[in-house]
Amino acid sequence: MISIKNLGFRYEGGERNALSEINIDIAEGDFLGIIGSSGAGKSTLMYAVNGVIPHHFPGDFYGEVRINGLDTVDSPLEALAREAGSVFQDIDGQMVASVVEDELLFGLENFGIPKEEIEGRLEGALAAAGISGLRYREISSLSGGQKQKVAIAAITALRPPVIVLDEPTGELDPQSSRKIFEYLKELNEKHGITIIVVEQKIMLLCEFVKRLAVMDSGSLIRLGAVGEVLQAPEVLEKAGVNIPRVTTLGNRLKEKGLYSGDLPHDLPCAEAMMRKVLSEAGHA
Numbered sequence: 001m002i003s004i005k006n007l008g009f010r011y012e013g014g015e016r017n018a019l020s021e022i023n024i025d026i027a028e029g030d031f032l033g034i035i036g037s038s039g040a041g042k043s044t045l046m047y048a049v050n051g052v053i054p055h056h057f058p059g060d061f062y063g064e065v066r067i068n069g070l071d072t073v074d075s076p077l078e079a080l081a082r083e084a085g086s087v088f089q090d091i092d093g094q095m096v097a098s099v100v101e102d103e104l105l106f107g108l109e110n111f112g113i114p115k116e117e118i119e120g121r122l123e124g125a126l127a128a129a130g131i132s133g134l135r136y137r138e139i140s141s142l143s144g145g146q147k148q149k150v151a152i153a154a155i156t157a158l159r160p161p162v163i164v165l166d167e168p169t170g171e172l173d174p175q176s177s178r179k180i181f182e183y184l185k186e187l188n189e190k191h192g193i194t195i196i197v198v199e200q201k202i203m204l205l206c207e208f209v210k211r212l213a214v215m216d217s218g219s220l221i222r223l224g225a226v227g228e229v230l231q232a233p234e235v236l237e238k239a240g241v242n243i244p245r246v247t248t249l250g251n252r253l254k255e256k257g258l259y260s261g262d263l264p265h266d267l268p269c270a271e272a273m274m275r276k277v278l279s280e281a282g283h284a
C-alpha cells in the first residue's frame with residue numbers, strides 16, 4: 001500500500017542527502033516503528049511519506065513514493081492527506097484552529113464525515129486521547145503535551161487508511177505515552193489502520209509495533225520484525241540508538257556464556273529468558 005523505491009532527498013542548500021536509497025514496502029495493517037539518532041532523517045522520511053516533501057520543502061527528490069497507488073510527487077497534498085493523516089514533530093505548526101473542539105471539527109467537516117457521525121467521532125477521539133476535559137479550551141493555553149494529544153485526537157478522529165506520527169509522545173509522561181500507544185494499537189487492530197511512528201522511547205516502541213526500521217545518516221540500515229532487528233544490538237548502538245534494557249541484559253548474559261537464545265525485546269521475552277537461565281543453572 002505504501003511503496004518507497006530508491007528514495008533520496010537533499011534539502012535545498014543542504015550539504016548532503018538527508019535521505020539516500022531508501023526502499024521500504026509497507027503493507028496495509030502494518031504497525032511500523034522508526035528509530036535513529038538525531039539528524040538520521042526520520043522526520044524527512046515521514047515528510048516523504050505524506051507528501052510534505054517535495055510539496056512544501058524544495059530540494060532534489062530522487063526515486064518514487066506511492067501511497068495507495070498515488071505518486072506523492074504528482075498528487076496534490078489534499079488527495080494525499082486523505083490517504084495519510086500526520087502528526088508532525090512541530091505540533092504548533094500543525095494547529096489550524098484556536099479552540100480544541102474546532103481543531104477536530106475542521107478535519108471531520110473537511111473530510112466530509114456525515115453530520116450524524118461527527119459528535120461520536122469527536123467525543124471518542126478526545127476520550128481515547130485522555131482530553132475530554134479540554135474540549136472547549138483555547139489551544140494557546142495548553143501545555144506541549146496537551147497539544148500533542150489534541151493533534152493525535154484530530155488525526156485519529158478521521159481514521160484515514162494510514163496515520164504517520166513523528167515523535168507523538170515527545171512531551172508526554174510515561175503513563176500518557178503508553179495510553180497513546182494503546183490507542184494506536186486499537187486503531188491498528190480494530191480499524192486496520194496502518195501506523196508509522198517515529199519514537200525515541202524504545203521500550204514502548206518495541207512493545208507495540210510489529211516492525212522496526214532503523215535509520216542512520218539518511219540510510220535505512222535495518223528493517224524487520226522487532227525481535228529480529230534487536231538480535232544485532234551492536235548495529236543499533238553504532239547508529240546511536242538506545243536499545244531496550246532487557247536486550248542489553250540478554251546480551252550481557254550471552255557474553256558471559258549464561259544464555260544462548262534470542263535476545264529479548266520486551267518483558268514477556270525477558271521473563272522467558274530468565275526462566276531458561278535459571279533452570280539451566282538448576283534454580284527452577
Ligand SMILES: Nc1ncnc2c1ncn2[C@@H]1O[C@H](COP(=O)(O)OP(=O)(O)OP(=O)(O)O)[C@@H](O)[C@H]1O
Nearest residue numbers: 011012014018036037038039040041042043044045
Ligand atoms: N528544512 C531543512 N533544510 C535543510 N536541511 C534540513 C532541513 N530539515 C532537516 N534538514 C537536515 O536533514 C537531515 C535529517 O534531518 P531530520 O529532521 O529528518 O532528522 P531526524 O532524524 O528527524 O532528527 P530528530 O531526531 O532531531 O528529529 C539533518 O542533517 C538536518 O540537518
Ligand SMILES: [Mg+2]
Nearest residue numbers: 042043044089
Ligand atoms: Mg525529527
